[in-house]
Amino acid sequence: SSELTQDPAVSVALGQTVRITCQGDSLRNSYASWYQQKPGQAPILVIFGYSIRPSGIPDRFSGSSSGNTASLTITGAQAEDEADYYCNSRDSSGTHLVFGGGTKLTVL
Amino acid sequence: EVQLVESGGGLIQPGGSLRLSCAASGFTVSNNYMSWVRQPPGKGLEWVSLIYSAGATYYADSVKGRFTISRDNSENTLYLQMNSLRAEDTAVYFCARDRIAALNNWYFEVWGRGTLVTVSS
Numbered sequence: 001s002s003e004l005t006q007d008p009a010v011s012v013a014l015g016q017t018v019r020i021t022c023q024g025d026s027l028r029n030s031y032a033s034w035y036q037q038k039p040g041q042a043p044i045l046v047i048f049g050y051s052i053r054p055s056g057i058p059d060r061f062s063g064s065s066s067g068n069t070a071s072l073t074i075t076g077a078q079a080e081d082e083a084d085y086y087c088n089s090r091d092s093s094g095t096h097l098v099f100g101g102g103t104k105l106t107v108l
Numbered sequence: 109e110v111q112l113v114e115s116g117g118g119l120i121q122p123g124g125s126l127r128l129s130c131a132a133s134g135f136t137v138s139n140n141y142m143s144w145v146r147q148p149p150g151k152g153l154e155w156v157s158l159i160y161s162a163g164a165t166y167y168a169d170s171v172k173g174r175f176t177i178s179r180d181n182s183e184n185t186l187y188l189q190m191n192s193l194r195a196e197d198t199a200v201y202f203c204a205r206d207r208i209a210a211l212n213n214w215y216f217e218v219w220g221r222g223t224l225v226t227v228s229s
Contacts (some may be wrong), residue, residue, distance in 0.1 A: 033215035035153070042202055042222055043153065048215040086153050090214050095166050097143065097155040097214065 003091050004032075004100035011106040012077045020072045020103045022087030030089040032070035034063060037084045037102075046085075047072055074105075082107045110134035110218050112203050117223030124193050124227075130186040130203030130220055138181045141206035143216065144188045146199035146225075154199075157188065158206065171197075193227045200224050 004024040012018035022032050031050060035043035045054050051063035060075045070089075074081055087100040116128040128144070144156040157177040158166045165177050176189040186203050201223055204216040 030212040030214070035216070037153075042219040043216070044219065045215060045217060048207075049209060049213050054217070084152075088153075088155075088215070090212070094211075096168065097158065099145075099153040099155060102152040 003098045004087055004089065006085075006087060006100035006103045008101065009104045009106070011108055012074070013108050014079060015076055017073065017075045018077055018105065020074075020085050020105065022070045022072075022100045023068055024089070024098075024100075025068055026089050026092045026098070027065065027068050027070050032063070032065065032087045032089045034061075034070075034072045035086045035088065036081075037086065038082075043086065077105075077107050079107050081105065110205070112205065112218060112220035114201060114203055114220045114223040117201065117225045119226045119228065120193055121229050122194060122227055125189070125191045126193065126225060128188040128190065128201055128203075128223060128225070130188075132184050132186065132205075135205070136181075137179050137184050137186055141208060142177075142179070142186045143204045143206050144177060144186075145202045145204055145216070145219075146197075147202070147222070148196075148199045156201070159186070190225070193225075195227050198225060198227045 034047040036046050037043040046057050046061050047063040062073045064071045084102045086102045091098045111133045113131045120126050143158045159177045174192045178187045203220045205218040207217040
């Protein structure tokens with residue numbers, strides 16, 4: 001079972017703001033990274049560190065963290081943001097990496 | 109351009125062995141931390157294995173003792189040797205370049221497109 005917990009599915013109206021959360025004890029000591037995956041494609045990194053976006057990721061994507069919960073926020077969601085989103089961090093032992101179960105984002 | 113290309117997947121019977129390759133270009137595998145991540149059909153991502161630039165290796169409990177991660181510096185290629193394969197190992201296997209900004213800031217910066225492994229009789 002995953003040590004990081006995500007809601008299986010979230011929906012958002014076009015142009016509105018959505019927050020995707022990730023909970024786990026390891027997040028008290030480690031940052032989460034976030035990945036977007038569209039059907040049939042490899043994941044791509046969208047947020048790492050506290051809220052750092054790799055080059056090419058739109059600034060509508062941001063990250064935050066509090067206690068054992070990390071969040072990915074999309075401000076002004078676009079149709080192309082519809083995808084699965086996964087969080088990741090080192091686990092509580094520090095020697096393994098772990099993914100959340102993923103959140104399927106639907107843009108209405 | 110930084111790129112990772114996996115190969116070696118296919119159909120294999122339970123109990124069999126398979127070796128996956130991940131050819132890197134645009135950077136040196138041996139100077140980086142590298143991981144394998146898998147995704148069963150219709151399911152989420154699962155971290156499988158990691159090799160440090162210094163050579164230390166780590167494995168998910170689900171594959172420990174059966175899988176071996178390694179690299180060939182002359183070929184600039186990462187490998188995953190998979191033995192005693194089970195039906196539950198069926199997945200797309202991705203290789204990824206890890207980045208460690210700090211011990212508490214670890215992420216997968218570059219991903220390959222993946223190679224499908226199907227374990228079935």
